[in-house]
Amino acid sequence: MGYNDCMSVLASFPEDFFRLTGKPLKKSIPLRQYSHFKIGGEADFFFEATTEEELVQAVSFSRQQNYPFFIMGGGFNLLFDDAGFRGLIIRNRITGIETSGETEITVASGTSLKSLLEFCLKEERGGLEFLVGIPGTLGGAVFGNAGAFDQDIGAVINQAHLLTPADEIERVDQAFFSFAYRYSSLKKTPHILLGATLESFAKDRGHIESLLQTYLKKREKKHPPWGVACAGSYFKNPQLSSGEKVPAAFLLDNAGVKGMQVGDAEVYSGHANFIINRGKATSKDVKDLASRLKDRVQERFGVELKEEVIFLPAEPASP
Ligand SMILES: Cc1cc2nc3c(=O)[nH]c(=O)nc-3n(C[C@H](O)[C@H](O)[C@H](O)COP(=O)(O)OP(=O)(O)OC[C@H]3O[C@@H](n4cnc5c(N)ncnc54)[C@H](O)[C@@H]3O)c2cc1C
Incomplete structure (x- = not known):
């Protein structure tokens, strides 16, 4: 593809995106409003995916067009550039949580950890309390193997489904992620987490609540x-x-x-x-x-x- 062909693809990207998905892209969006750091210039284009289909379409289309894109969750671990982003920011807002059997919970990747813990409390499911107070989505947490109090999320991920760099949906188990301290294989190859099944077990509401309070109090002492x-x-x-x-x-x-x-x-x-x-x-x-x-x-x-x-x-x- 020559320079002129390339420029015409870039110029028609928002219209082509709309034709494919039926969803408009937002233009010139200040990223500081999506970052907990409150820093960042304008992204050329911005899209909030609220379903798995929208996320997959947005990513696949950007890849086909060779158009730069970046997936964000809650923006709690990101520092955006003062000059913004020359490409498309895709904000993952695919939410959903359900129990699967006695020992597992299935969670969509844009679900916040806060909603997950509220769900656990309501359904009396334990084992994930250490995540309390960590802001962000499941996707961001798995990407960086988020954790606290000597536990991290990787240890409780049983299975997941992902969008591969070849735009296929693949089911994987925990070993795929090679979890280590603040590391998952998502940092190495650009797979996108769509959802995961987490291990969790029946636990009395009172015990969950008291553990949540203990962790929160410890966090309050050191966090801003x-x-x-x-x-x-x-x-x-x-x-x-x-x-x-x-x-x-x-x-x-x-x-x-x-x-x-x-x-x-x-x-x-x-x-x-x-x-x-x-x-x-x-x-x-x-x-x-x-x-x-x-x-x-x-x-x-x-x-x-x-x-x-x-x-x-x-x-x-x-x-
Ligand atoms: C006050 C405060 C306290 C914090 N405390 C902790 C703590 O105790 N422990 C801890 O580990 N972290 C902590 N963090 C950091 C942050 O909360 C975590 O890193 C969190 O997991 C980020 O999630 P996010 O959805 O905001 O991800 P974002 O910041 O939006 O993105 C982070 C990275 O994840 C990638 N990503 C997001 N979604 C997906 C997806 N679906 N598939 C593939 N990649 C994806 C993005 O591309 C990006 O590279 C804290 C942050 C703040 C502001």
Whole structure:
């Protein structure tokens, strides 16, 4: 395909998308309104998929047209670029939860973990309480193997169905994901999670409630209050050459980073591994601050911190 052919495909993309799906794309949408960090310029196009069919169509069509796209869930682990995104942002809003048998729950990938836990409480199903307070969707949680209190979601995923890079729907089991600390195979190959079956067992409502309260209280002590703009822990906890895992917050704290800021991006006073946006922070401010924090920890401890927060550059590589 020559340059002119390529440009005409890009120009006709929204009309062709509408012809195929019957759904209009939104244009020039400020991403800051979809990011908990409250940072990010305009995406050229934006689409909210509320059914599996819509999500599959949007992804398959973008791939066929070689048009750049990005799937987001709740936007709780993302740092969007100040320059926005030259392509299509697809926001996953496919929701649905049902019990399957005595020991499993089937969940659509755009369902929030909050709704999942509300469902568990109502249906008296236990085993997922450790997820309380982690914002975002099932899709985002599986992508990054989200977790807390030494447990992560990978351990409770039994089966899942995905959209493959060849646009086929495939059923897989837990082994497919190669779950590790904040890692799943979705980070390596661009499979898109459509839904999953999670392990969960009958449990008395009172016991579920008290465990939820215990976890929430522990979280309140270290996390910024809900309204504070951030994307969760900024860095992963590094593993030392001895094999020991050290909290990034411990290293950052002892490197004296609390109070450091660049523009409106600041290290949270209550927990050194949170970068918060005090109002007008840009992605550049956040990245500059993060880079200084990494340098400090490298200088003091000889340890390289790696980002847990995902930065989406404005000019993506073609899918
Ligand atoms: C206050 C706060 C506290 C937090 N506490 C925790 C914590 O305790 N533990 C923890 O692990 N995290 C924590 N986080 C981070 C965040 O909540 C998790 O990473 C969460 O899983 C992100 O889900 P999301 O739907 O918002 O994903 P997004 O941020 O929207 O996306 C994250 C990544 O997932 C990919 N993705 C999303 N959906 C799909 C899909 N269907 N298929 C394939 N890929 C997909 C996206 O492409 C992107 O690369 C916290 C964040 C905040 C703001």
